[in-house]
Amino acid sequence: MISDTAAAPPQARLNRSVVLCVVLAVFAQESVWNFYDAQVPAQLRDYISSAGLVGLLMGLDNVFGVLVQPWMGFYTDRRARAKRGRWPVIGVGAVLCAVPFALIPWTDSLPALIACIAAFALIANGFKGTTETLVSDYVATTERGKAQGFVMAGVSLTVIVSSLISLLVVDRSVTLAFAIPPLLMLLMFAAAWAGLGRRHAQRFVNQPTADGQDFGSPWDVVKELIRDPSRTRLLLMLGTFCFAGMWNALRSLTTPYGMEVLGLTRGESGGLALPGAIAFLVAVVPIAYVSNRLGQVKAIQHGAGVFVAGLLIGFAAPDRAMTMVSMTVATVGYAVFAVNALVALWQLAPNNRVLGTYTGLYTVASASAMAAGPALLGAVVDVTGWRFMLLDAAVFGALTFALFTRLARRSTGRVSEPAVP
Template identity: 40%
Template sequence: MNSARTDRSPRRRFQLRLAMLVALGVFAQESVWNFHDAQTPVTLSEYTTSVALIGLIMGLDNIIGIFVQPLMGYMSDRTRSRWGRRTPFIVIGVPVAALLFVLVPLAPTFPVLIAIIVLFSLTANSFKPLTEALIADNQLPEHRSKANAVGRFASGLTIIVSALLSLFVVDESVELAYVISAVVMVACFAILLVSLRESRTAAYRAVVDEDRELGREGTGFFAVFTDIFADRDRSRLFMIAAVIVTWGAWAAIRALLTLYGVEQLGLSRGEAGGLTLPASVAFLVVIIPVAILSDRYGRRRMMRIGIVVFAVGALIAFVFNTSTVATLSGVLIAAAGFSGFAVNATVMLWNLAPSQRLIGVYTGIFAVAQAVGSSVAPAALGALVDATDWSFLMLFLTGLSLVGLLLTFGVRREYAPSQLAEQEKYVEAERGE
């Protein structure tokens, strides 16, 4: 008995090397998206003075992602090839997206520019969930929060990279800045795919072995969603709703904070824009320790604690809503709290998926919930501010976060029993590595 336990434990360790490799892919794609969000609106402004039109075009990536990401996740779940499940789509998508990205500042006319942006969004959205799915593919469920934290930390660093490109390169040559961003993405993905060799990983071999046992016939695309709504255990449904609400609260504070600083605190535009910096730093500092605690003490517990801390931070900012220092402190606390939710939300959906073979489509479902929350919440809270006053923004955020907290209590389990049973196949497959 003891020897069996000793024999099994090394194979259940956190796969740090794989987490770092996949984080490189997350860094690669998010660095391009961040630069796109920062600089493409300026490129659009050379052709139109309509801020509404610019906002609509820039929002197309969210709309496209809602339809493309779950479908591509599902297609990759069903793919078996000598390259693996996710790799074939990434190998095709990355160079095409990079080429389209380089063409953005070179577009000769406004219609051509719109076409390039739409095609870039379509292509980049097609492999975005697959990169993130690799996080779950290559870790046992008990270690996925740590792996996800490494990925989110890498994602956070891309904000700095985008800012540096904007600061040191854009004014000299905006075309060169787009090229550098695209080359970084291609190089990072090349390192990831060559080093990972997905088809040789334990995760891929376990899936192939399961195919031999159960056959390739799997759950249909629409059946995945039917299963979520029809299941008597509403854990997955409540988790998706919690993502929409809580991620929406975070998106709202990021979208409206600069305006809040100008309108409520009387800051200049530049000073107000700096309010998000301490929050970003706090998020990066605490996210990995929070992930370690989550894997040890439970994800639902850490999510709930995180949302409570978020609400406390927003409430502090509301109570002292004329103080810049109090606002900074409140937002910093809120960001630290949100990390408890951010690092676990995707992982909860991965672990609640009925099979390891559906990780891709569940990554896409998370992306849809995130996009819906990020689109609806800022608009809804903005409407409430219009109806009242800027001084109430932080109170509205507190209320919205508490709704998210209540929804987490509908999540009654952290793992799908069927996926836990698949762990043994993963462990057996690791013996071949």
């Protein structure tokens, strides 16, 4: 049962300077990942003509995320209350991954390029979840939902930064373009540490105590989650898989949908998602504040409903303008999920010493979904035709809505961290 039995002290308030530093840290790593996703496929195309093989190699980071992040989350959970907490892992990881990233455009063969890609993806995944867990380290329990809204706004800004680097630098110097994101990452991490380092000793002052069950390995955490008779956390991870999968499928197939159904060019089809991206940036912080009052799971339930409604709008009126409206509405629905899902999972952790591990488990669910979602929706589209793609996605979205409706009915109010035994 989702309960309110261990909310943070009522005097806890959202410290905006702390949140800004956490946003800088997440912005640092996401600025590299966004440029990676945007430009590495083009680098691979210099050697590989098969789009399927390019996609397979680009999926390496999801595979590494599933394999690495739960273990690194568990390791940093053990270090969280040490002198420098999780920061050594973040600092060392950032410096190490910057090297293979910057070397990508200097490679002169496919094996060398793949080696750089694999090295970057492996090392960067080693501290990706750790950086995201900083929210739970420095922000009081009842304020994490609000903080996550600012974090997601920062993440969305990295798309703009990546696009500007691509637009202004890539055609002039690819090597310089690949040097800018890692340099920006290191500078932003340094700024985040400068702001948070002096608060390090006091960072748990508003957090629950560290008493409770100890775990010897990530597998012990997983076993405890599976054996939970309420199945609430398993259902939440299943919901994460469904929502993240359909969102990634929608992003992957919108461009061919625009070309096949709406008769648009490739460039015009790629622009269908632009209004939604702007709406995401504008909406995430207000969504976080509303969700904090409503409750994370119930908010996601409503977001799933909005997501389905947006898809149905596009199916009912298959033209360019209404499809853009459809994508915008669906994106706002997804934004509710993006802000709240990880926070809800943190709040249901057995104690606050496994939050990094739970961030890794969230990655397992979301990264697996990102790999499977496009293939699943694409297979259904092969049967029904492109005209029915949005309806197909809406059907899957309705299943997600039903799942979160079931979870919301178990809620007795706002999702919060359960009592620590």
